[in-house]
Amino acid sequence: MNRSAGKLLRSPLFLIVGAxxxxxxxxxxxxxxxxxxxxVFLPDGNLSFIAVERLLSSDRAMASLRNSLALAIVLSVTVNAVGIFIVLVTRYFDIRGSKILSIGYATTLIYGGIVLVAGYKFxxxxxxxVTTAVRRLWPGLDAGWFSGMFAVVFVMTFASTGYHLLFLSSAMAKVDFSTIEAASMMGASNWAVLRSVVLPTLRPMIFAITILTFLGGLGALAAPQVLGGQDFQTITPLILAFASAPSSRDLAATLAIVLGLATIVLLMVMNKLEKGGTYFSVSKVPATMKKQNIENPVVNAVVHVVAYALFAVYTLPPLLIIVFSFTDAAAIQSASLSWDSFTLSNYAQVLTDYTxxxxxxxxxxxxxxxxxxxxxGMLFVARIVQRYRNPITSAIQYLLLIPWILPSTMIALGLIVAFDHSEWMVGNVVLTGTVSILAIAYVIVKIPFTMRVMQAAYASVPDQLEEAAAILGASTFTTFRRVLFPIVAPTAAAVAALNFNSLLDDYDMAVFLSHPLYQPLGIVIKNATTSETLNDATALTFVYTVILMVITGTTMYLVYGRSSRSRGSERRSRATALQPHSATPHTPTRTLVTTVAAPVSSGATQEK
Incomplete structure (x- = not known):
């Protein structure tokens, strides 16, 4: 044990954090x-598989398992097809209006979950x-056309491409253009270059996104519950139904365990696939990516048409939500707009009425x-885990990653079952049904992402800074407060903004754990979708959605827009410093802060 580790073990701060x-x-x-x-397996203290037998004999449960599996498989294809396409037309091919297309495709980054699902249903x-307007022109259209598996797949396909926009776009920017140029000079067509050079380089990221998409489809709750109807029920809505009755709670727990096992198996498969091949650029100095022209005019026209058709699909719901949030219920019901229908009363009701x-x-x-x-909490824990490598800290790290390998449904049910009676480890109080249990669940699900990003931030800090502070006689806490914290603070602020943003419209956890008198926005929006007609509650839901989009959009700008501008300024500063007779000094501290903030972009969307 080195001197710094021994000093840490004697620190009161370490003892408090550790306990x-x-x-x-x-x-x-x-x-x-x-x-x-x-x-599930020890209901009376003895090993039993009755719950598993009941699950296997339930036609409803087995049908939901088949539907969830089918949904996950279909989404793995449709989401990748749409996601890869929108990345190619905005980052790889030279498409007219690509910047506008990027903005339209990114709308799902500022609203998602139950808010997006409710918006599509409205x-x-x-x-x-849209259905009301179209039926005026086509009276024979079935009013319930947008339901079942088709509606669920449609909504979740466009809601899940955020992974591609953030992760795959970032990977695309790192593709070595010199290899593309070399293939083109050898006579390869656009399709051959894309298939043989570009996509293989992106394959590891596509594998990762596919697994995340599969898991999202397997554990989907909001879309199947709101749009699935009676003919398309999946696992998670059924878990919610079973959990509401004590007599069937064991079935809910069994289904949750099935989801957990599926998640673990798929994560193992993902790691195996990633280790099965190596994909990298062979150039020592990768050339910057330049957009490619589509040589075939027919293909070029088709790609432009499809790109703008998808743009309409992405932008129509948020635009209509914004417009109709300023109208009365009658205008929403009739799908008609006039100057007389515009009003600010909806916003006044939300912002001035306490209810x-x-x-x-x-x-x-x-x-x-x-x-x-x-x-x-992760400010301290991540530093300890990152700085002091030993079996204990490694075990702590893996235990804190448990919420990443378990579905939120299983976590919620575990909390309900564990704390529906007094427990000494929480002060002999009953947490189930209280306000605090949902806050605890939110903390649990945000630990893995926060810890991993903060570890990356601390890893970017030079050890010499901490050693210099120790030589000068600074205590462990003083070193942390005066040296480490100012450097990692930008990353901590960015993570905080992303966590806050992703929890605002949460429904999956809230539907299991929320207090009846303290129901968050996700529950209220979901309840509004159960109404058979569009009414004042629909107008207020539109207002809630617009407010959430404003908050989310502001957060995304603060996290991505400002950090991108900071990195651009840093690059310009470095270029100026290399020019002859330049008087612009290089600022290592700013470079370090920018580098520390960068890991946030590598894991941002996993929360949406």
Whole structure:
């Protein structure tokens, strides 16, 4: 044990953080999952597979398993097809208006989850704006056309391409253009270059996105519940139905365990696929990517048409939501616009009526509380895990990644089962049904992402800074406060913004754990979708959606827009410094902060 490690072990801060961390891991990450397994396989203290037998004999449960598997497989194809296409037309091919297309495709980054699903239903559903307008021209159209598996696949396909926009676009920018140019000079066509050079380089990222998409389809809740109808029920909505009755809670737990096992197996498959091949650029100095012209005029025209058709699909729902948020219920019901129908009363009702404002305040309160707790805690934990490598810290790291390998449904059920009675490890109080249990769940699900990004931030800090502070006599806490924290603060702020943003419209956790008097916005929006007609609640839901889009858009700008501009300024600063007779000094601190902030972009969308 080196001197710095020994000094850390004697630090009161380390002892406090260690004690709280071990208690949290035992109480909320290990115990609830063991209780859930015990309820399924040890209901009376003896090994039993009755719950599994009941599940296998339930036609409804087996049908939901088949539907979930089919949805996951179909989405793996459709999401990749659309996602790869929009990345190619905005990052690889020279398409007219590509910047405008990028903005349209990115709309799903500023609203998602139950908000996006509800928006699509209000637009295309039985009484939706588009359906009402189209039926005037085509009276024979079935009003319920937008339901079942088709509607679920349609919505989830366009809702899930955010992974491609952020991750695959970033990978595309790193493709070595010199290899593309060499293939073109040898006579290869656009398609041959794309198939043989570009896509193989992007294959590891496509594998990762495919697994994430498959898991998202397997555990989908909002879209199947709102749009699936009676003919297309999947696992997670059925888990919710089973969990509402104590007599069938063991079936809910069994289905949740099936989801958990599927997640673990698929993550293992992903790691195996990534290790099965090596894809890299052979150029020592990769050339910057330049957009390629589509040589065939017919193909070029078809690609332009498809690109703008997808642009319309992406932008129509948010545009109509914004427009109709300023209209009354009658205009929404009739899908007609006139100057007389425009009003600000919807926004006035939400922002001035405490009853309507309450769900938004609850969501903000939960999101802010969970964000502050998890970021503050991971500031210390990530540093300890990153700085001091040993079996104990490695075990802690893997235990903190448990929420990443388990579906949110299993985590929620584990908390319900574990704390529906008094437990000594939480002060002999019953947490199930209280306000605090949802906040705990939010903290749990945000730990892995926050810890991994903060570890990357700390890894970018030179060890010499901490050693210099120690030589000058600074204590461990003083070194952290005066040296480390100012450097990683931009990353911590970015992570906090992303966590806060992703929890605002949460539905998957809230539907299991929310208090009846403290229901967040996701529950309220979901309840509005159950109405058979479009009414004032629909107008207020549009207002909630617009407010969430504004908050999310602002967050995305602060995280990505400002960091991109900072990196651009840094590159310009370096270029100026290389010019003759330049008086512009190089600023290592700024470079370090920019480098530390960069890892945020590598894991941002995993929360949406």
């Amino acid at each position: 709280v961390l071990l208690w949290f891991i035992g109480a909320f990450l290990i115990y609830p999952n063991l209780r859930l397994l015990g309820q 637009i295309y559903g039985q009484n939706g704006i 309507n404002l309450w769900p938004l305040l609850v969501s903000i309160g939960y999101s802010a509380t969970a964000t502050v707790v998890v970021v503050f």
